[in-house]
Amino acid sequence: MRRRLALAGLALLSAPLPLRAQTGAAQTGVAQNAGAQNGAEWRVGAVFPTSGHAALLGDEACRGLELAIEAQNATDAARQVRLLRAEANDPASAMAESRRLIQRERASVLFGSVAATMGLAALQAAEALDTPFVELAAPADTLAAGGGRRFVRAAPAAAAYGRMAAEALIHGLPGPLSLPVEALRVGILHETSPSPEALGAALETALREAGLLIAERVSHAPRTGEWAALVQRLRAASVNVLIHAASEGDAAAMLRALAEAGWRPRVVMGAGPAWGLLDLARAVEPALEGVYALDMPPIESAPGWAQGAAAFAQAYQRRWGSPPRSGLSFAAFSGARTVLAQGPDRAALGALDLPEGALANGWGWRLDERGQNSRARPVLLQWQAGRPVTVFPAMAAAAVPV
Numbered sequence: 001m002r003r004r005l006a007l008a009g010l011a012l013l014s015a016p017l018p019l020r021a022q023t024g025a026a027q028t029g030v031a032q033n034a035g036a037q038n039g040a041e042w043r044v045g046a047v048f049p050t051s052g053h054a055a056l057l058g059d060e061a062c063r064g065l066e067l068a069i070e071a072q073n074a075t076d077a078a079r080q081v082r083l084l085r086a087e088a089n090d091p092a093s094a095m096a097e098s099r100r101l102i103q104r105e106r107a108s109v110l111f112g113s114v115a116a117t118m119g120l121a122a123l124q125a126a127e128a129l130d131t132p133f134v135e136l137a138a139p140a141d142t143l144a145a146g147g148g149r150r151f152v153r154a155a156p157a158a159a160a161y162g163r164m165a166a167e168a169l170i171h172g173l174p175g176p177l178s179l180p181v182e183a184l185r186v187g188i189l190h191e192t193s194p195s196p197e198a199l200g201a202a203l204e205t206a207l208r209e210a211g212l213l214i215a216e217r218v219s220h221a222p223r224t225g226e227w228a229a230l231v232q233r234l235r236a237a238s239v240n241v242l243i244h245a246a247s248e249g250d251a252a253a254m255l256r257a258l259a260e261a262g263w264r265p266r267v268v269m270g271a272g273p274a275w276g277l278l279d280l281a282r283a284v285e286p287a288l289e290g291v292y293a294l295d296m297p298p299i300e301s302a303p304g305w306a307q308g309a310a311a312f313a314q315a316y317q318r319r320w321g322s323p324p325r326s327g328l329s330f331a332a333f334s335g336a337r338t339v340l341a342q343g344p345d346r347a348a349l350g351a352l353d354l355p356e357g358a359l360a361n362g363w364g365w366r367l368d369e370r371g372q373n374s375r376a377r378p379v380l381l382q383w384q385a386g387r388p389v390t391v392f393p394a395m396a397a398a399a400v401p402v
Contacts, residue, residue, distance in 0.1 A: 042081045044069070044340075045107035047098055047122040051089040053222065053247045054115040057273055060325050061114050061137050064332030067315055071333075072340040081340060091121035098125035109134060109344035111336060114273070114328075116140035116194035126150060132344035136332040137273060137296075140194040141201075144370045151371040152346055154335025156378050158198035161271055161294045162206030164392075165243060168294075168380040169267075170210060172392035176401040177266055179240070185215040187239030187265070189230065189254070191246045192219050199245035199271045215239050223249060227257035235263050243294075245271040248280050255287040267292060269380075276326040276381060276388045288383045290402065292391075296331035297361045297379050299324055300398045301390040308334070308360025327361070327381075327388070334361040335373070346371055362396055 046065055048058030062085070069081045084105050086097035094113070098121070101107040109132045113119030116138040126133035127148045135143055135153040139161060143153065170181055186207055190200030197219070204217055215237040220230060231254075234242060242265045244254055251274050258264050268291045274280060275293035299309045312333055316324045324330060338359060342348055346367070354365040356375055364375030380392035382401055389399045 040079055042079060043084055043105060043107045044081055045084045045086060045098070045101035045105070045110040047086045047088055047094055047101075047110055047112040047118065049089055049113075049115045049118055050087055053249055055089075056248065056277070056279060056325075057114045057137070057328060060277075060328045061332040063316070063320065063324075064329035064334075065111050065136065065336045067312070067319065067329070068333045068336035068340055070315075070319075071337060086122075088118060088122075091117045094118040095121040095125045098122040099129065102126065102129045102131050107131070109339070111136055111332075111339075113138055116142055116198075119143055120194075123151060132346065134335070134339050134344060136335050137328060138195050139272070140198045142194055142198070144372055149346060149371075152339070152344070152349055152367065153372050154338065154376060155296065155331055155373070156376045157372050158195070158202035159206070160376070161199050161378050162202035162204075164294055164378050164380060165203055165269070165271070166206045166210035166212065168292075168392045169207070169212060169241065172380060173267065173292075173401060179266065181212065184241050185213055185237070185239050186241045186243065187215055187234045187237060188217040189234070189242065189244045189246075190217075190219055190271075191222050191250055193222055193247075195272060196245035196247075203243055203245070203271065220250070222247060224253075227253055228261070230254075231257045231261045231263065234265075235261065240265045241267040241269065243269045243271055244275075246274060248274040248277055248283075251275055251280055252283045255284045255291075259287055269293060270295070273326060273328045276328065278323070278325045278388075281383065281386055285386065289386070291383050292401075293381050293383075293388065294378045295381055295388070296327040297363075297390060297396060298327040298381050298388040299330060300387060301362060301379065301396050302398050305357055305396045306330075306360065306362040307357070312360060330361045331363075331376075334359040334363060335376070338365055 048062045049055050073080050088094040088097045110126050111134045112122050114137045119138050123133045132150045137155050139158040190196040270293040276295040281288050299313050350367045352365045356364040366375045368374050379390045379396050381388045382391045390396045391401045
């Protein structure tokens with residue numbers, strides 16, 4: 001009974017603001033459509049990596065989706081949502097599993113993906129079968145480019161990370177760093193996989209447009225063994241702001257390489273969801289202390305902005321016996337909760353116009369012509385005392401940079 005009441009409270013708190021005031025029509029219309037196909041049960045599919053280097057991120061995103069479904073079910077007991085999970089670890093299995101979920105299991109919408117290559121495969125399968133696909137995490141441009149009328153991305157695209165980096169370096173960090181913007185020499189380092197490559201390109205474009213100096217942009221293979229040479233190249237270029245877009249394993253390897261070289265730029269900044277993981281902190285502490293990251297809003301954001309943070313963290317703790325491993329699950333929850341409340345049809349979602357702060361994690365909702373939520377923005381967080389804390393922009397900040 002206590003668990004159900006907690007979920008009911010979470011559902012109320014996490015619903016977008018205009019939806020909280022609705023008493024039936026729009027909020028139950030989705031379930032009525034799903035019920036026409038599947039009786040009283042609405043089936044939704046989840047396509048996240050279950051093994052490999054992205055499995056941890058995939059599991060964390062799926063946890064957010066699971067809590068969104070529990071919250072939705074707590075608000076509408078007559079029309080229950082059932083989650084169907086794919087067993088996928090590469091694009092081929094993601095496509096095959098997506099087809100199975102839609103054709104055999106009768107899933108009426110798919111959620112994914114964290115891994116852009118898997119997301120694109122799932123999206124292609126969904127589009128071919130006229131089924132909505134909702135991306136909850138991966139920022140790669142290939143997803144929006146490959147999407148059609150059934151694609152929706154609730155999370156930030158790569159370009160949003162670039163813009164946030166420029167804003168933070170120009171307006172958020174010069175004071176704490178005691179460095180003028182003109183003195184910044186930025187090095188961009190990224191993996192050669194779709195999302196990190198997209199982040200690297202977006203960072204370079206946004207920072208150059210903002211007038212910042214890019215001293216180096218260097219790519220590396222996933223799980224590379226060339227860290228000593230990469231660090232030496234960045235050091236030789238007198239980089240004092242290093243931004244790295246990578247998976248958890250390569251993020252940890254880069255921090256270890258900096259320590260082994262006895263060199264650390266004034267700013268070390270990650271980009272992407274791996275950099276906000278508590279598991280990364282456990283792997284490299286104390287090397288992560290003071291590191292910044294461009295990531296989805298963590299739980300420790302301004303409570304007046306991310307109004308659902310406390311309720312989400314409590315629900316997560318009850319379900320899995322530990323705090324959220326990153327803001328990724330919180331972001332997945334917030335995006336999925338909006339879709340489940342409004343319905344997965346892109347026209348219905350496109351009619352939503354929610355200001356920033358309306359979603360549980362501080363995001364708003366407004367889809368552009370490609371199905372991208374233009375009001376989902378990353379934040380700049382900093383690792384302080386072993387925790388990721390939002391430090392920029394000011395309206396989202398729970399602490400100041402140290």
